[in-house]
Amino acid sequence: MINTLKIAIQKSGRLSEDSLKLIKECGIKLNNGKGKLKATADNFPLEFLFLRDDDIPGYVEDGVADLGIVGENVLLEKENRVDLVKKLGFSKCRLSIGVDRNWDYKGIHELEGKSIATSYPKILAKYLEENNVNAEIHEISGSVEIAPSIGLAEAVCDIVSSGSTLLSNGLKETDVIMRSEAVLIAAKSLSEEKKQTLNNLIFRINAVQEGKKNKYILLNAPNSAINEIISILPGMKSPTILPLAMEGWSSLHSVVKEDEFWEVIEKLKKAGAESILVAPIEKMIV
Numbered sequence: 253m254i255n256t257l258k259i260a261i262q263k264s265g266r267l268s269e270d271s272l273k274l275i276k277e278c279g280i281k282l283n284n285g286k287g288k289l290k291a292t293a294d295n296f297p298l299e300f301l302f303l304r305d306d307d308i309p310g311y312v313e314d315g316v317a318d319l320g321i322v323g324e325n326v327l328l329e330k331e332n333r334v335d336l337v338k339k340l341g342f343s344k345c346r347l348s349i350g351v352d353r354n355w356d357y358k359g360i361h362e363l364e365g366k367s368i369a370t371s372y373p374k375i376l377a378k379y380l381e382e383n384n385v386n387a388e389i390h391e392i393s394g395s396v397e398i399a400p401s402i403g404l405a406e407a408v409c410d411i412v413s414s415g416s417t418l419l420s421n422g423l424k425e426t427d428v429i430m431r432s433e434a435v436l437i438a439a440k441s442l443s444e445e446k447k448q449t450l451n452n453l454i455f456r457i458n459a460v461q462e463g464k465k466n467k468y469i470l471l472n473a474p475n476s477a478i479n480e481i482i483s484i485l486p487g488m489k490s491p492t493i494l495p496l497a498m499e500g501w502s503s504l505h506s507v508v509k510e511d512e513f514w515e516v517i518e519k520l521k522k523a524g525a526e527s528i529l530v531a532p533i534e535k536m537i538v
């Protein structure tokens with residue numbers, strides 16, 4: 253079909269599970285035999301390619317895939333000409349410099365003349381250049397944090413999330429070069445038909461993301477408290493108000509932002525709200 257998009261997803265690793273979860277939350281059903289490197293969707297014009305994440309930006313640039321999900325760190329390192337369509341909010345991490353825990357490190361200039369092990373030579377080179385530091389970049393493809401303890405390099409530049417890998421290798425995080433999360437990327441010249449499919453996919457991703465940012469809230473309140481409660485709970489347009497069987501009381505339904513949630517609940521209780529129920533929202537179309 254001319255409107256079918258090919259999307260490249262990491263085969264196995266830090267991005268795979270959440271990428272597939274997002275696809276599922278978008279209501280897209282995958283036909284995937286175990287171990288297969290390709291799959292189709294039953295109910296959406298999408299084909300899946302399961303690849304190493306490093307290869308994804310290149311395949312999208314070449315048009316082998318129309319879309320891909322990768323970390324911003326890989327996107328920046330690979331320097332491929334693709335469009336960043338949307339940040340996806342998972343696989344959040346940092347690309348940082350790490351040095352020996354006992355080093356009285358005062359700043360990046362201390363790396364002058366030193367050697368740094370990394371899987372991100374281009375991003376690191378740019379960072380060093382911006383800071384006028386000359387250092388030797390030692391490119392390795394994995395287990396970067398081991399490099400100082402085996403005498404391969406004096407510092408590392410690698411992905412950090414909890415920091416436990418650095419810690420267990422006797423290192424500490426010093427400079428944060430960039431923050432990263434998973435992103436949806438697209439080829440630059442998609443046909444009109446494919447763009448339409450991409451827009452449909454983005455519409456679904458937005459609905460999933462909005463749903464996660466909000467909670468559905470139901471509460472009971474005396475009618476005398478309704479005006480104050482409405483000012484606390486503006487809702488999507490305005491709250492739904494339904495009369496309770498008990499005279500003088502109503503039930504209010506609305507949505508509240510996840511990050512304002514506890515503050516709002518406190519205010520609602522003070523205003524006289526009772527029996528507050530909160531439910532997750534699966535999808536939200538604004």
Ligand SMILES: Nc1ncnc2c1ncn2[C@@H]1O[C@H](COP(=O)(O)OP(=O)(O)OP(=O)(O)O)[C@@H](O)[C@H]1O
Nearest residue numbers: 262265266267304305306323326343344345411413
């Ligand atoms: N500890 C972490 N926490 C959160 N996100 C991470 C973490 N480690 C890596 N990431 C993100 O997930 C992406 C994929 O990481 P992963 O370790 O699976 O890559 P990989 O080993 O290069 O995989 P592949 O075999 O596909 O090449 C990274 O580029 C980064 O954006």
Ligand SMILES: O=P(O)(O)OC[C@H]1O[C@H](OP(=O)(O)OP(=O)(O)O)[C@H](O)[C@@H]1O
Nearest residue numbers: 266394395411412413414415416417418
């Ligand atoms: O700060 P932390 O929470 O410890 O996470 C950072 C580690 O996670 C990633 O490796 P991963 O565990 O995915 O293994 P890999 O090296 O095989 O990719 C990354 O390369 C770091 O080594």
Ligand SMILES: [Mg+2]
Nearest residue numbers: 304305306307
């Ligand atoms: Mg990789």
